[in-house]
Amino acid sequence: MASFFSTPLWRSSPMQMVQLFVQIEAAHDTVDELGKLGLIQFIDHNENVNAFQRYFVNEVKRCDEMERKLKYFEDQIKKEPKIYKKLEQLQQEPTDVPAEEALQMDELETRFDELELELKQANNNLETLQRNYNELIQLRYVLTKDAVFFQENPNLAGPQGEHSARSPLLSEEAIVDVGKQGVKLGFITGVMNTEKMPAFQRSLWRATRGNNFVRDALIEEDIVDPHSGEEVCKTVFIVFFQGDRLQTKIKKICESFGANIYDCPDTSFERANLLQKVSVRIQDLSVVLDRSKDHKRQVLLGIVSRHSLWTTKVLKEKSIYHTMNLFDYDVGRKCLIAKGWCPKTSTEAIQIALKTATTRSGALVPSVLSVIKPEGDAPTHFETNKYTKSFQDIVHAYGIAHYREINPAVMTIVTFPFLFGVMFGDVGHGVMMLAASIALILLEKKLDGKKLNEIIKMPYDGRYVLFLMSLFGIYVGFIYNELFSIPMDIFGSNYKNIDGVMVQTDVNRTYPFGVDPVWKGAPNELDYYNSFKMKLSVIFGIIQMSVGIVFSLLNYLNQKGKIKWINILTQFIPQVIFLWSIFGYMCFIIFLKWIHPYHRLGTDPPFVLPLIIAMFLQPGTAPEPLLYQGQHTVQLILLFAAFISVPIMLIPKPLILKKMHEDEVKAKALGQFHEEEHDDEELVIGGHGDHFEFGEVFVHQVIHTIEFVLGAISNTASYLRLWALSLAHSELSTVFWERILIGQIQGGNPFMAFIGFGAWLGGSIAVLLIMESLSAFLHALRLHWVEFQNKFYIGDGKSFSPFSYKTVLSGDSDEA
Incomplete structure (x- = not known):
């Protein structure tokens, strides 16, 4: 009965503190094998050492930079919903372990640099092309809408249709004070976000004291923002005014509201010629823009098929060097010294992992595992499955x-x-x-x-x-x-x-x-x-x-x-x-x-x-x-x-x-x-030292x-x-x-x-x-x-958190 209440179901698995001596050339492969095993919780030998002064900080920084690039790739893929859906499907599939182990970090780093540079160039080109395309689209709408604005004024439409846009808006019979000389009006035309139009018109009215005439028309199609890639609703506007001072004020107001101002020809003939040229340029630019987008998609499709494999490799490498930073480096013997907790029953499995790592690395001196006297309280480890884990989590929510x-x-x-x-x-x-x-x-x-x-x-x-x-x-x-x-x-x-x-x-x-x-x-x-x-x-x-x-x-x-x-x-x-x-x-x-x-x-x-x-x-x-x-x-x-x-x-x-x-x-x-011999399976509580x-x-x-x-x-x-x-x-x-x-x-x-x-x-x-x-x-x-x-429950223990790739890849570990 007593042995039943000592099983891992009722009590934490018996733990032991072990010490590892690993040759520097075998350290990477050793930590890799232990990560696959997931049975040792390493103790930090360098608690008082700054994170930027540890032995493998450069390797960790290198992995961080590669992880940043992978995140950049993923962000670019997210902008293409169809491609991102394929990425999500591939992320659910198990990783090809032999293919992942065959990857070399140096080759990956070079590949990431090339892909990042290619994507950035593609994005810059697309942004420039999109901006030019947007400006041409907006100019086309400006020319079209302005023609409507001028046609609504009968004084601008003469028999020959060649009167200037700056001709008098009022008939000669209506002008009394200035005789037969008409009032010359200037105009500024452009495009801005539709949501800003009410505030823009109020600002114009106050700045010019009502001495302006504004007409606007909504653009039927949404314009793509080159920076965010989102579609934005915009409006064409034209402001009529009199005098150079008002022109300066109105231009400043337009700039403050982020409006794009376009030069519009005075005559309808010039506007028609310009509209025809703009239409041709839009067609040419549209072809170039589509080809650029296709090229970027091809690059992203090439990344998608390998992204999960690359991410797994980089996260594993980062966790390996992060773990190696916990070890003490013996410069004289050129070896790493590690301490950690592991279940008593896992000693044989750890020994096998160490031998496998020594063989892989080709090291001449094998790694040494020894059991030492514990320092501090051992972590708590209960063996659970998918049925009992939820109930164990309910207890752990109160305390370990x-x-x-x-x-x-x-x-x-x-x-x-x-x-x-x-x-x-x-x-x-x-x-x-x-x-x-x-x-x-x-x-x-x-x-x-x-x-x-x-x-x-x-x-x-x-x-x-x-x-x-x-x-x-x-x-x-x-x-x-x-x-x-x-x-x-x-x-x-x-x-x-x-x-x-x-x-x-x-x-x-x-x-x-x-x-x-x-x-x-x-x-x-x-x-x-x-x-x-x-x-x-x-x-x-x-x-x-x-x-x-x-x-x-x-x-x-x-x-x-x-x-x-x-x-x-x-x-x-x-x-x-x-x-x-x-x-x-x-x-x-x-x-x-x-x-x-x-x-x-x-x-x-x-x-x-x-x-x-x-x-x-x-x-x-x-x-x-x-x-x-x-x-x-x-x-x-x-x-x-x-x-x-x-x-x-x-x-x-x-x-x-x-x-x-x-x-x-x-x-x-x-x-x-005489101090009593330590018992790994003893419950030590209530001591006063x-x-x-x-x-x-x-x-x-x-x-x-x-x-x-x-x-x-x-x-x-x-x-x-x-x-x-x-x-x-x-x-x-x-x-x-x-x-x-x-x-x-x-x-x-x-x-x-x-x-x-x-x-x-x-x-x-x-x-x-x-x-x-x-x-x-x-x-x-x-x-x-x-x-x-x-x-009966004290609940002041520490959970057993071994170094494990499963934990790292799931995102539940700080090492990830």
Whole structure:
């Protein structure tokens, strides 16, 4: 049994600290083989050395630069949706390992430089061509729209059609002050973003005090921005004005709004000639632009087929040199010295990897692996699979287990979905959740490894948690006998309605499984269900907290020396006595009232809570009628045991630790102290080292004792949330069924019945399946983190993070 509780399922794998001596010529291949293995967590030998002063900083910088270029390539590919889609497909495929290992960094660096230069030149050419193309398109629209503007003025269209654009806009008969001499107007025309036009016109009006005339027309096609590549909506404008000063002001305003100003000929003949030339140039430039884009696409297609392979190679190389920077470099012996943690069971695999690396590199001196005395606390490593990982993550979200501490995730696999089911229990809603979880499990191969939206990623990562939660929801739903809040008469009720009175048909028969369906809808339904669920909540709470205290015993048993027995005698035993003297006795009373037929014997037993309160306020007495013979004596003994267990938890341990410290100091002074041999599988907690402060230890023990005593009461009350959420779920389900669905069906209108069904289904999914399940999940999480784990779980450990290519390539490592 003891060996079972020491397995990697229950406790962290036994770890050892190892030291590696690697020749410099074999270092790269050695780290490469260890990265494939993923079994050593290296310790930084150069903590006090700046990152820019380490031995392989130039190699890391080189890899960073290559990674930047790969990122640049990817950014360029993203601008081509079809090509990027192909890249995403290739990224999902496994890497060709032989092809990746055959790549040489020098060749890759040269290739990256060439591709980057070629892409930059292509982008510059495309940007220049696009800018010229845009200007020609805009000029074409300016010429076209301006012709419309001038045609709208009859004074500009003479019989020959050759009048200047600067001819008088007013007829000679209308000019009084200046005789027959017309007013000469200048104009500025150009193109700007449509969204800026209102502000532009307001600025013109204010700057010229209204002495301008503006006409504008929207360009029907969007213009591509050469910098961003996005399509922009633009507008052609023409501003008429009088005088050189206004011309200077208007040009400055146009520049401030980013407008492109074009010189437009004065005569319609010149505008027509220019428009024809512009059209020809646009056609020629369009051909050149298409060819340039095709050339860039060909370059990107060549990159896409190798991009994933290149990325894998560069990330691996970068992680290798990043890891080598953690090693100590012995200049005299020309070797690297590394320290790290690894599981005890992995020694042989590491030795094989070292031999393989030595053979690959052709080094004459083989690498040396030796086990050394540990420095500091060992990291925690639990062996998980895709089923248990989600539950382990729930525990790790609270804190990483201390090395060799008992693992709460083992019990969490069962208790977490069960407590969720107690709060969520409904067969119908459980089946709907089960269907969703099975769908996620069936999509596992398709979705695994893909970058998912955060909203989808959370339920996908916890798909097996959802699966078990739904199963327990269905199971507890059968116990509550609820299917969308409707009772299920599976085995036949034991009650019959005779003249309006419910009569039990068979006194000796009980409903085989769960609650008799007759209770649903009965006048005293809430009284019955509240009593039943409230008592179940307390029982489940006491059982789970008791399991937590037993887990503390398993932690104590894994300690060495006197501290093991001190903790068992002054912590575990008094804690069990205190909890079970009060709350264990409460559970006994609940079961006694359920089992013993008091009502058939004509007695009305007292309520449980007043009985427990009277046990404290009036020791030696009990409310009548008594539940069993000797009740006064039993309650008095239990009360005494509970009170005496508190000082046992509080006083002895600090005094014993003080005496042990004094004896240790005396033994060291006499030279008779012998340090105990280190045990890799020992749980080391609560040590004070050479410094021992009795006041600090005693205050810590006082806090721990008060926390347990008050926590035993508050934690028990906290489990009543199981009853509260179960009641809320049941009542909400009843309201949705009766008020939304049945109410519309009974109305007799088929259309309203259909609407009612849709509202019921939508409300059930949104409120009961999503919001209620999330609420039950969070409350189950709290019961495990606070009420269960605080009885034994320290959670101050460090996670085992070995150097592994799998971690590096997944992006979860800092080395990536």
